[in-house]
Amino acid sequence: MTKASEARDRLLAAAGEIFYREGIHAVGVDRLVSEGGVTRATFYRHFPSKDDLVRAYIEREDAALRALLEAGATQASTPEEALELVIQGISTDIAQHHTRGCPFINAAAEFPDSKHPVRVAVKAHREWFESTLVDLLTDAGVDDPAATGHALVLLRDAALVGAYLDGPDVVVPSFVSTAHQVIAD
Amino acid sequence: MTKASEARDRLLAAAGEIFYREGIHAVGVDRLVSEGGVTRATFYRHFPSKDDLVRAYIEREDAALRALLEAGATQASTPEEALELVIQGISTDIAQHHTRGCPFINAAAEFPDSKHPVRVAVKAHREWFESTLVDLLTDAGVDDPAATGHALVLLRDAALVGAYLDGPDVVVPSFVSTAHQVIAD
């Protein structure tokens, strides 16, 4: 577990907001420390470099989505209900919080090297998300859960990107109906 | 029409390659002029600022895709055939050229301001692409061409992003089959 630290939490929270809203290479350490209410020394005490803060930001987004899915999984009584909760959870998440696209896709756009820690973290997130969907689809008895799971991952990508570039009002309903269609087979 | 200039063409071609492969904020003018075989003075003679070069890069990508679709449209004898050529054209384009994601989505990730010229150019491209698809779908007599056209735009987004992050071998076939399914209704 990461050590508890108010300053670290403040910095990471501010960085998450700014990185998502304005991009990663576009914001400097000056912005990060001033908006985080933290000094440069404190920054580099907790993160060896800016890249490490970026990786922590990606892993934080990953953890948030895992929590979202786990909440749905424990709340549901059937696999079908769990799938429905996942779809609804993603929809409200897109409409309310992730209005600037997919944090993982956006980060990947800025890091072309697939071996960079940020890209590795993005890959890990996508693999977890897909395998979790495949498990749910298998439990629900869907035909070809592997292909359906992959299709749902792509659908979520499209929904997040589309909500950013075309607006959520058109895209989110389209995502919900297409997701149902894909699951129903 | 833009004035003919070897140096300008060289610079724009090199910039297109580098921006797409490595990102936009990540590459400086030094790289652009050295890889383009052009001096700084020539750079700023043709483009008032780096932002203008970025906009030219986006518009160049837009023009290339318009050419791709127009080639398919003139080659096909029926609307159904034209749609098929579009799907196949996008597929081979993703597998062969656009292996680093969607240039428009990637650029949008780096430019949060929706009024920025780059974002305006991206929006114009997406609106043209969607309306062109809707026209084709209307000619082909598909039910609800507006919704189907929008779904196809999202599918292409997902295919480009997925091919970059998960690999084209899994994603492109999935794109083709889902596109057919959406058109068939």
Next chain:
DNA sequence: TTTGAAGTAGAATGATCGTTCTGCTTGTGA
């Protein structure tokens, strides 16, 4: 009681950013 880690504040590093400048050469149209 004391040691040390964690915090604040701010100066300073060298590198790179986008942009502008001075000179010199070349080719083309008036």
Next chain:
DNA sequence: TCACAAGCAGAACGATCATTCTACTTCAAA
């Protein structure tokens, strides 16, 4: 012939980049 735009080469601008540093304070555990 000559004027001028387009190209070359490279220095220089101030600003900002990520990172490191010194100096002082606070506070909890040993």
